[in-house]
Amino acid sequence: MIIGSIVNGVVIDHIPAGRGMELYHYLKLDRMECQVALIKNAHSRKHGKKDILKVNEVIELDFDMLGYIAPQITVDIIRDSVRIEKIHPELPERIAGVIRCRNPRCITSSEQELRHEFRLADRENGIYRCIYCDTKAEKQSVI
Amino acid sequence: MKKDLIDIRDYSMEEINELIALAGRIIKNPEAYADVCRGKKLATLFYEASTRTRLSFEAAMLDLGGSILGFSEATSSSAAKGESVADTAKTVQCFADIIAMRHPKEGAPQVAANKVNIPVINAGDGGHNHPTQTLTDLLTIHMEKGRLDTLTVGCCGDLKFGRTVHSLIAAMSRYENVRFVLISPEELVIPEHVRTEILDNHNVPYKELRSLDAAMPELDILYMTRVQRERFFNEADYVRLKDSYILAPDKLFSAKPDLAILHPLPRVNEISVAVDDDPRACYFKQVAYGKFIRMALIMKLLGVSI
Structure with missing residues (x-):
C-alpha cells in the first residue's frame, strides 16, 4: 500500500497497533479539511505491528496527552517535504x-x-x- | 506563601514533630496560649455531620482566643442551592482567616485550597483523608507510648473506607521500625493506592489478617475503626459487615499490658463499653489530645507564635 509523503504537516509514528483510531478521534482529525491518513497494522521491526497517522497540515498537538496515551510514539514535523523536528513525548508530571x-x-x-x-x-x-x-x-x- | 493541610503526606516529619512538640507545650501550659489568636476567625465549613471534629476545631480556636463562624450541615449553606465548593470558599475567605472543611466528596478541600488565599484544613473528605485525625492519633501515640518509632500497629475494621486508617498508615510508615497488621473482612481491605504507593513502594512491613485474636499478642497499638454505613451504596452489605469485629474484655487477655487502644470515634458496636475502664483504652484521651494538636496546627498555619 502506498501513501504519498506529505509536504507540510505531521507524522505520528509508532502508535501501538489498534490505538490509531483513538488518537484520530482525540485529535479531532475527522474534522480536518486537509488530507489525513490512518495506517493500521503497518510493519514495525520493534513491535511487529504499529499504527501511523499522517496529517498534511501542521497542527497544534497536545504532547502531554500524546505522552500519556502512548509514550513510545514519535512525532515528525515536516516542512517543505523535509523533517525539521522529531519529538519524543514523555510522560508528563x-x-x-x-x-x-x-x-x-x-x-x-x-x-x-x-x-x-x-x-x-x-x-x-x-x-x-x-x-x-x-x-x-x-x-x-x-x- | 500560605500553607494548607490537605493530606498528611504533604507535611515533612520535621513539621509533624514540631506540631507534636507545640501541642505538648500547650498541654503543659494552656494559659500561655489563651490569647495568641485574638482577632482571628476560623470558619468551620462542615457539609457532613460531625461531633468531635467540628467541636474540637471550635474549642481549639476559642482556647487560642480567636472566634468561629460557619455551618454544620450542607442544608444550612448555599450548597443546598447548588453553590460550588470553590464559590463558597471564595465567599468565606472574605470573612475568615482560616478554613476547616469537611465534605462527603473526596478532594473537596483541595478544590477550596486551590481557590483561596487563606489556609485550608481538610477536616475529612469522604473516605479519602482525615489528616487532623492523624495528627491527633500521632500525638496520642506519642503521649501514651513516648515514641513514634519501633511499634507494631494493628488497624482493625473498615480499612477500605476508613480514611483515618489511610492517613495513619501514610504518617506512621515514615517512622523507623514501624510495622502494620491489617485486620479486616475481605470486602474491606485497604485500597490499592495505600497498598502500592505507601506500603509496597516504601518497603514497609505489613501483613493482612482476618482474625483479631491472631493479631492481638504482637500489637503495641490497636487502632479500631467503625464500619461506616454512610460509605455503602448497598444497605445489605453494611448489615452483613458491620459487626465483623467487636473488642470485648475477653479479647484483651492475650494483649500486651502496655497496649494502647485507639479509635477515631464515634463507635457503634466495635468496642464494648466494658473495655472503657481498661487502662489500655485511650480513645477518650485521644479526643482531648485532638483539641491540643488542632490548636498547634491553627497557630502554625496562621503564623502565630509566642
Whole structure:
C-alpha cells in the first residue's frame, strides 16, 4: 500500500497497533479539511505491528496527552517535504482535561465544571492518580 | 506563601514533630496560649455531620482566643442551592482567616485550597483523608507510648473506607521500625493506592489478617475503626459487615499490658463499653489530645507564635 509523503504537516509514528483510531478521534482529525491518513497494522521491526497517522497540515498537538496515551510514539514535523523536528513525548508530571476520574465519590463527579486533573504517581509503570481523590486513571477514561 | 493541610503526606516529619512538640507545650501550659489568636476567625465549613471534629476545631480556636463562624450541615449553606465548593470558599475567605472543611466528596478541600488565599484544613473528605485525625492519633501515640518509632500497629475494621486508617498508615510508615497488621473482612481491605504507593513502594512491613485474636499478642497499638454505613451504596452489605469485629474484655487477655487502644470515634458496636475502664483504652484521651494538636496546627498555619 502506498501513501504519498506529505509536504507540510505531521507524522505520528509508532502508535501501538489498534490505538490509531483513538488518537484520530482525540485529535479531532475527522474534522480536518486537509488530507489525513490512518495506517493500521503497518510493519514495525520493534513491535511487529504499529499504527501511523499522517496529517498534511501542521497542527497544534497536545504532547502531554500524546505522552500519556502512548509514550513510545514519535512525532515528525515536516516542512517543505523535509523533517525539521522529531519529538519524543514523555510522560508528563500532570495532565489536565485528558482523562476523566471515574470515582463516583470524587468531587469532580458532582462539580461539573471542575477540570479533571491527574498527577504522575509511578513513572516506571505509567500510573496516574486523580489530584483530588487519588483514584488510578484508566486508559479507557480518556475524555 | 500560605500553607494548607490537605493530606498528611504533604507535611515533612520535621513539621509533624514540631506540631507534636507545640501541642505538648500547650498541654503543659494552656494559659500561655489563651490569647495568641485574638482577632482571628476560623470558619468551620462542615457539609457532613460531625461531633468531635467540628467541636474540637471550635474549642481549639476559642482556647487560642480567636472566634468561629460557619455551618454544620450542607442544608444550612448555599450548597443546598447548588453553590460550588470553590464559590463558597471564595465567599468565606472574605470573612475568615482560616478554613476547616469537611465534605462527603473526596478532594473537596483541595478544590477550596486551590481557590483561596487563606489556609485550608481538610477536616475529612469522604473516605479519602482525615489528616487532623492523624495528627491527633500521632500525638496520642506519642503521649501514651513516648515514641513514634519501633511499634507494631494493628488497624482493625473498615480499612477500605476508613480514611483515618489511610492517613495513619501514610504518617506512621515514615517512622523507623514501624510495622502494620491489617485486620479486616475481605470486602474491606485497604485500597490499592495505600497498598502500592505507601506500603509496597516504601518497603514497609505489613501483613493482612482476618482474625483479631491472631493479631492481638504482637500489637503495641490497636487502632479500631467503625464500619461506616454512610460509605455503602448497598444497605445489605453494611448489615452483613458491620459487626465483623467487636473488642470485648475477653479479647484483651492475650494483649500486651502496655497496649494502647485507639479509635477515631464515634463507635457503634466495635468496642464494648466494658473495655472503657481498661487502662489500655485511650480513645477518650485521644479526643482531648485532638483539641491540643488542632490548636498547634491553627497557630502554625496562621503564623502565630509566642
